Amino acid sequence: AQTVTQSQPEMSVQEAETVTLSCTYDTSENNYYLFWYKQPPSRQMILVIRQEAYKQQNATENRFSVNFQKAAKSFSLKISDSQLGDTAMYFCAFSATSGTYKYIFGTGTRLKVLA
């Protein structure tokens, strides 16, 4: 069975600074996707970034980038130039490419960006 672990329940960062959120996972699958989702106070889940396991290059989306270490089963999210609107819960998620597209979520990290 797959598991996703986020070891940082809460974090804070000053506006314009950089912050890194950690995520580790465990799986025996060879092919899978990893995701970071943002859940603001509205509770709408928003995709931040995704990474395909077979791609060695780390994914980047504007101010968001990941550090994907497949051997270590680590998938951290770096937010650069943090903005007040980045304040939200962030969930790391795993989806194997075999089976039913089921997502496994980590417990989440509550990020607060301070003015």
Next chain:
Amino acid sequence: GAVVSQHPSWVICKSGTSVKIECRSLDFQATTMFWYRQFPKQSLMLMATSNEGSKATYEQGVEKDKFLINHASLTLSTLTVTSAHPEDSSFYICSASRGYTEAFFGQGTRLTVV
């Protein structure tokens, strides 16, 4: 991105009654939809996988007779909470996947049972 609409956004019902929550994929066909439950300040817990035209697959510990799922078409899945009780109060979220690359989430439904 694709749009998944969930309705209602919030509902209050009396203990012992049933409540139906709808999840629609508005601009794509979803053969598989998922239902999650989220407690305050906690993660999303997968309840069941809804398959179009067949029975839902429930996760361990989820009562299938309590949480009835119907996926009657490629764009609609419904979750009915039967004989609701206060402990069923929670935030319920649906999602629909378009392949493995991304899941699209509904806005969620806040259920309060009084």
